Amino acid sequence: MTASLDQLRRCHFAVDLGAARSRVYIKGSGLVVDQPSVAAVNTRTGALIAVGELAERMNGRTPDYIRVVRPVSGGSVVDIEMAQRMLRQLIGDRMRRTLRRKPFLRAAACTPHGSDPLARRATIETLVGLGARRVELVDTLIAAAVGCELPVERPEATMVMVCGAAATQLAVLSLGSIVTAQRVPVGGEAVDHAIVQHLRHQHELMLPSQSVRPLQVALSGNGLTAQGPAFTDIHGRDVATGLARSVRVNTAAVRDAIQTPLTAILDGVGKVLRECPPDLVADLADRGIVMVGGSALLPGLDQMLRQATGMPVNIAERPDVCAIEGLGAMMEGRIQPLELHKLTR
Template structure:
């Protein structure tokens, strides 16, 4: 992947193909697209019915011949054709007209750490369908660190944890490069799955995807820890609709198990770092980014396990694309490390 800022300065658009949401940043304009990475398809005709928020509203509520799909998983395109069609509809006519005025459009895209060549090629093909003649690929970890305002260009250690829907990436950066990094398949989806399984085993309740929303609100509110929240779902035995009161403290215990995978990844990254960089981190702490960074108790859990200060970025869900936009607009300059002449 490239991190040549001179090449990024020539780009016009930055794209973050996330498992949960797709975001598009237009140079000198800002964030113009922030929609769920979902598409509703008529399986009888193959036609695209809805994308983004509209498709999200259809999830779990469609007849058999309409299917809501995710063409992107873990930051990797798994269905190139559907991802192209989805992105084409998410990008409105105004943006497409601006792109058509630049026949040699260059685009930048965030990709997960150590993305396979086939995943890189898939991202290039998706953006190529929109008219991009050249695609620059940037590691999501570096883009997110820039978007958080971390001094990644300095010879100081900065630690970033990007918590996505399908995976979590951990890295220590210095001098604009990754010193050590890990990626684990634990994210917001795994947390939701743990909550659903907890309700099924403890309350014999099958919860719809929309039913997680009131639980999320309760878990995110520190004033409601240990309180009970009303959740509606389907009874496992009778199949009828039923409402139960769920203790938020018990739900927090249920999500503790998948979150330990994130702690293990942080420990492995710290063991790979030189002692001087680890000493820097003791003072600077850890920055959390990504859509799942606000999971309840995640920052406290990491702080207790590592002994380091943990902070959550101001806008953790958009850090990657905003950081990519900052590099594209030339708002970050690396240290000059020119060869010394004797």
């Protein structure tokens, strides 16, 4: 964690800019924004038409002069100006006026583990454009661990897995710091892409951009295990004729198709455990892995991890908002650091 708890207590608002959703936490008000990181722009005039959920529903349904953009990709800001415009619209005039009354506005932000200086600088400039005079950066892994109430400040091992849209981050934490960590460039988007490619190659069917999630829901229940639903009907467009068509998809074949991206996540878990000291691994044998992030709700992923590692695997109560809630808890002063008393001779 690059920012201390004392510095975070001075912050007035916190932002978690994710590849899928953007969240804003205001001190004293709680979580005020939880919307998709999407904006719709009129390319003729440059005007911002919609942001958040409304812009996401426009994806794939707009005329040529309206473009749906994502200013955040891979957990990093790729379009600073558009990200600022999107956040201003999401926060709203009332909240922005409240923040402007602060004499020295401070902000906190989550950054993916191992992000390069350019990505961190883009996050800082985005919040400076909103009026922040100082920006504190916190590793997403630590913020997520605090948000799901793990004892990160104690000399005990805790393992957290942040399953995002663009990447999966894993870490073993102890005494408020990261002992070992790994960032795997595989997330929910990779699983969606694997499903789309499977249907295109095996059934010659092109899926609309918003039809992948219903297919994942069809795998619910026992999810990725063989006890899940056998078949499900999917509607899309025929690759050859371009006409609307429905196919009956074998969910077992879909489960096999998404095994490849999920295998990379399992390899990342193994690498983190191999680099971890033996004493901490012994702690993890009892406590296991805590999964957070929106993609943690992928049906059956926890069962796969449990079978591959032999350790307990638990999903946080609200996995999608753990990181921003962790930042909020540190800003509000609900997290107390471990106090070490000086030894007397």
